[in-house]
Amino acid sequence: MKKKIAITKGDGIGPEVVNEGIKILKTISNYTDIELEFEEAPVGGNIWKKTGESLPEKSFEIIKKSDAILFGAIGMPDLPQGVAESAILRLRQELDLYVNLRPIKLYDQLKDRCPLKEEFIGDGIDIIIVRENTEGLYANIGGFLKDEVAVNSMIYTKQGCERIIKYAYEFAKIHKHTKITSVDKANVLKPSQMWRNIFKDIGEQYSNIEQENYYIDAFCQWLIRTPYNFQTVVTGNLFGDIISDEGAFIVGSLGMASSGNIHPGQVSLYEPIHGSAPDIAGQNIANPIGTILSVKLMMEESFNMQDIGKEINKAVEISLNKGRTIDIKNKELKTLSTQEMGDLISNILKNQLKV
Numbered sequence: 402m403k404k405k406i407a408i409t410k411g412d413g414i415g416p417e418v419v420n421e422g423i424k425i426l427k428t429i430s431n432y433t434d435i436e437l438e439f440e441e442a443p444v445g446g447n448i449w450k451k452t453g454e455s456l457p458e459k460s461f462e463i464i465k466k467s468d469a470i471l472f473g474a475i476g477m478p479d480l481p482q483g484v485a486e487s488a489i490l491r492l493r494q495e496l497d498l499y500v501n502l503r504p505i506k507l508y509d510q511l512k513d514r515c516p517l518k519e520e521f522i523g524d525g526i527d528i529i530i531v532r533e534n535t536e537g538l539y540a541n542i543g544g545f546l547k548d549e550v551a552v553n554s555m556i557y558t559k560q561g562c563e564r565i566i567k568y569a570y571e572f573a574k575i576h577k578h579t580k581i582t583s584v585d586k587a588n589v590l591k592p593s594q595m596w597r598n599i600f601k602d603i604g605e606q607y608s609n610i611e612q613e614n615y616y617i618d619a620f621c622q623w624l625i626r627t628p629y630n631f632q633t634v635v636t637g638n639l640f641g642d643i644i645s646d647e648g649a650f651i652v653g654s655l656g657m658a659s660s661g662n663i664h665p666g667q668v669s670l671y672e673p674i675h676g677s678a679p680d681i682a683g684q685n686i687a688n689p690i691g692t693i694l695s696v697k698l699m700m701e702e703s704f705n706m707q708d709i710g711k712e713i714n715k716a717v718e719i720s721l722n723k724g725r726t727i728d729i730k731n732k733e734l735k736t737l738s739t740q741e742m743g744d745l746i747s748n749i750l751k752n753q754l755k756v
């Protein structure tokens with residue numbers, strides 16, 4: 402099987418962590434039936450400084466013709482407001498990447514890095530957040546009135562709610578989850594009331610999956626109070642943005658968290674959830690695991706290669722017992738650079754795939 406991957410290295414630590422993601426992709430290409438081709442498609446601040454465009458048409462063409470995108474964060478402190486964000490929002494809108502999948506998984510090896518006490522970790526944390534990624538407050542409907550009034554509208558369509566909620570139920574079913582949680586603010590917001598009704602209606606086709614509703618404010622505290630209670634969590638764009646960052650920190654480091662921006666069956670974009678981290682850029686100390694786990698998601702969600710996903714997961718688990726980047730450091734283990742962490746994981750993966 403041949404697949405084309407568009408590579409967007411991005412800004413700050415983007416290129417450093419994406420290079421480690423490419424190592425994993427090359428290992429997969431060398432040691433399995435899947436053959437991967439790469440093409441760089443610059444997006445973000447670095448290319449904006451050269452060309453005045455943060456999403457040049459040439460890059461967008463490469464992206465549209467690819468099977469999947471590995472994306473490094475974009476944005477830098479010296480860029481005008483909105484330059485980087487407009488590129489991300491355009492990609493999401495024009496590729497109609499309506500699913501934002503964000504796993505929140507605490508590896509056993511990283512329990513020492515979890516900010517929660519043992520009693521709150523319970524049997525462990527393994528949650529999938531399914532965030533709607535094209536509508537809501539981020540649909541970019543609004544503006545300023547004489548610089549004195551600012552407005553954005555929270556737009557939800559029936560079709561938009563149905564497709565993301567349906568995706569979440571199917572995800573829960575495929576992964577044998579026994580429960581699905583919907584997060585909204587239906588006590589106040591009209592779009593949430595429509596969302597809640599649709600969640601209930603679609604749920605009638607999934608009677609084996611327990612269904613529950615939370616308001617976003619309450620959910621924020623339950624996520625750190627009983628994180629072991631959640632499996633698939635489906636929510637709108639704004640609430641998903643917020644709870645996935647909360648979730649990323651409880652699994653040890655922002656550098657561990659991966660994500661997929663997905664349109665099932667079409668070109669989809671995979672990226673760590675962290676930003677370009679200008680405070681540590683250029684030092685070869687960033688954690689590449691969020692990017693490597695984004696490659697795992699790419700294999701599973703875009704290429705239906707669950708076996709390779711499992712191997713990547715195993716390689717990450719083994720690596721965490723051997724050495725770590727500074728953000729997840731453990732005094733008994735060697736502290737590794739970004740490149741060393743990537744080499745370690747790709748060598749473990751190579752040995753697994755060789756047999």
Ligand code: NAI
Nearest residue numbers: 474475476477478655656675676677678680681687688728
């Ligand atoms: P950030 O995620 O870049 O950094 C937050 C903190 O986490 C920093 O202390 C950073 O050093 C640390 N961190 C992040 N990734 C890490 C990693 N892999 N290993 C170790 N430590 C890591 O968020 P911040 O500082 O708010 O944003 C920086 C820039 O990134 C901004 O311009 C922002 O707009 C952009 N951004 C871009 C995103 C994207 O392209 N998808 C997503 C989020 C932010």
Ligand code: MG
Nearest residue numbers: 642643646674
């Ligand atoms: Mg965010």
